[in-house]
Amino acid sequence: MKDEKSLRFVSMPLDKPTVFVIDDDISIRESLELLIAHAGWQPRTFASAEDFLSYPRAIVPCCLVLDVNLPELNGLDLQTRVAMERADMPIIFITGYGDIPTSVRAMKAGAMEFLTKPFADDALLEAIEDAIRRSCDAIKRQQAGDEVRTRYTSLTPRERDVMGLVVAGLLNKQVGSELGITEITVKAHRGKVMQKMGARSLADLVRLAEKITR
Known part of the structure; x- marks a missing residue:
């Protein structure tokens, strides 16, 4: 063969x-x-x-x-x-x-x-x-x-950065410090991430993130 x-x-x-x-x-x-x-x-x-x-x-x-x-x-x-x-x-x-x-x-x-x-x-x-x-x-x-990976590809690079840090357990203020942006900007990106990923809570977002890496 x-x-x-x-x-x-x-x-x-x-x-x-x-x-x-x-x-x-x-x-x-x-x-x-x-x-x-x-x-x-x-x-x-x-x-x-x-x-x-x-x-x-x-x-x-x-x-x-x-x-x-x-x-x-x-x-x-x-x-x-x-x-x-x-x-x-x-x-x-x-x-x-x-x-x-x-x-x-x-x-x-x-x-x-x-x-x-x-x-x-x-x-x-x-x-x-x-x-x-x-x-x-x-x-x-x-x-x-x-489906989850398709949603993830719709995120902007900055939104992916925010998502990664959020699911890692960082608070908005810590995410802002890590990325060099304001806490208000983090909140805006975080809201977009939740909307695009179809997550209703942080626990939802963490579960979705786990599916992306499988």
């Missing part, structure tokens, strides 16, 4: 959460595709990690059902890639040759579930439901953080 390949994402209008399946066994892929579609989700199946990495994904609630033993790039290595590039995509491992060290490694790396074939349909569907829920929460947090 070419090293330069990585996960690529695009905006795509999808009205259903997407379940990505990677398994080199076509019978497994086809059966899981039917099961997932019947449950009301959108299935996308791949025979290899390379095929998956070449497919542009939408930023929608999703999860990855991943076979451990894959040609070229194996499931555990792909898990590492996904964790770095798409942290909001939970992973459910499936395997016909499970062993304790492999399952422990996968779970420690953040896998939601590790199922050994043959597994019950209900077990997989329950794991997918939990994974989709986790993905929804992660996307909501990301969107909230993006």
Whole structure:
């Protein structure tokens, strides 16, 4: 597989959460595709990690059902890639040759579930439901953080200076001394900061500042 390949994402209008399946066994892929579609989700199946990495994904609630033993790039290595590039995509491992060290490694790396074939349909569907829920929460947090960062970019350089000192706990007089401006000017900048950031209190502003640095 070419090293330069990585996960690529695009905006795509999808009205259903997407379940990505990677398994080199076509019978497994086809059966899981039917099961997932019947449950009301959108299935996308791949025979290899390379095929998956070449497919542009939408930023929608999703999860990855991943076979451990894959040609070229194996499931555990792909898990590492996904964790770095798409942290909001939970992973459910499936395997016909499970062993304790492999399952422990996968779970420690953040896998939601590790199922050994043959597994019950209900077990997989329950794991997918939990994974989709986790993905929804992660996307909501990301969107909230993006909104806060957008608000922050609307601040002038001076307003950002004032905000930084205010959330650090300095009083208006101390902020003025630090920046070489009057306390009245600090109050004016502070009011603008609160308005632009959508903060109703200092505690709100501190919480918003924490989201910017995440």
